[in-house]
Amino acid sequence: MDVHVVDHPLAALRLTTMRAAETDSGTFRASLHELTTLLVYEAMRGIAAEKYPISTPVAETTGTRLANPPLLVPVLRAGLGMADAAHAILPEASMGFVGLARDEKTHEPRAYMESLPDDLTGRHVVVLDPMLATGGSLVACCEMIASRGCTDIDVICVLAAPEGVERLRASGLVPRMTTASIDEGLNEEAFIVPGLGDAGDRQFGAYRRF
Ligand SMILES: O=P(O)(O)OC[C@H]1O[C@H](OP(=O)(O)OP(=O)(O)O)[C@H](O)[C@@H]1O
Ligand SMILES: O=c1cc[nH]c(=O)[nH]1
Ligand SMILES: [Mg+2]
Numbered sequence: 001m002d003v004h005v006v007d008h009p010l011a012a013l014r015l016t017t018m019r020a021a022e023t024d025s026g027t028f029r030a031s032l033h034e035l036t037t038l039l040v041y042e043a044m045r046g047i048a049a050e051k052y053p054i055s056t057p058v059a060e061t062t063g064t065r066l067a068n069p070p071l072l073v074p075v076l077r078a079g080l081g082m083a084d085a086a087h088a089i090l091p092e093a094s095m096g097f098v099g100l101a102r103d104e105k106t107h108e109p110r111a112y113m114e115s116l117p118d119d120l121t122g123r124h125v126v127v128l129d130p131m132l133a134t135g136g137s138l139v140a141c142c143e144m145i146a147s148r149g150c151t152d153i154d155v156i157c158v159l160a161a162p163e164g165v166e167r168l169r170a171s172g173l174v175p176r177m178t179t180a181s182i183d184e185g186l187n188e189e190a191f192i193v194p195g196l197g198d199a200g201d202r203q204f205g206a207y208r209r210f
Pocket of ligand 3: 078199201
């Protein structure tokens with residue numbers, strides 16, 4: 001798995017705002033939106049593009065278009081905050097949805113939504129989730145995608161723990177991941193340290209779902 005850590009001052013600024021405990025929910029969402037644009041821009045540097053003939057008002061020339069527009073898959077809830085920004089910079093993309101919530105005690109993901117095309121053979125899928133902690137959620141999501149025939153998966157997250165990166169790598173399902181930071185590790189509640197807290201709660205509010 002190719003791991004790309006985006007090292008850019010503008011990404012670091014947004015990440016700083018998201019990390020700070022005093023940042024309010026609206027500002028957190030705005031920073032996540034802006035950071036997602038930067039992460040997707042970097043992650044898509046190698047996306048397959050093809051040339052085709054176009055006309056400007058002045059002359060014939062060559063244009064560029066995506067050879068295989070991707071399927072975006074935000075992981076609910078927290079990945080929802082990345083969906084609009086990713087779709088804005090990749091307007092040709094379509095979108096599927098996966099819903100996962102981590103059990104507070106076992107930290108195992110529980111799936112409550114799997115809204116994906118039946119056949120993903122030959123498709124390029126871009127998975128969006130701000131947090132890669134133990135890796136259980138993203139591996140579960142990528143297993144859903146791979147079971148539909150997809151072998152070309154990009155994972156884009158804001159923060160990753162080394163434990164999660166290794167688990168995703170060991171799954172053998174993901175050729176590439178992009179993140180703004182690989183943090184120190186996990187605490188006893190499997191939260192990323194220093195991290196930013198619960199990315200879903202900080203966007204949408206804290207409440208018990210199961
Ligand atoms: O790598 P893991 O240990 O699996 O943890 C990461 C997962 O935890 C968060 O979701 P959460 O379960 O809190 O659901 P939410 O987005 O609805 O808050 C996050 O958005 C990831 O999906
Ligand atoms: O630090 C963490 C770990 C899992 N999920 C989050 O939202 N934050
Ligand atoms: Mg959460």
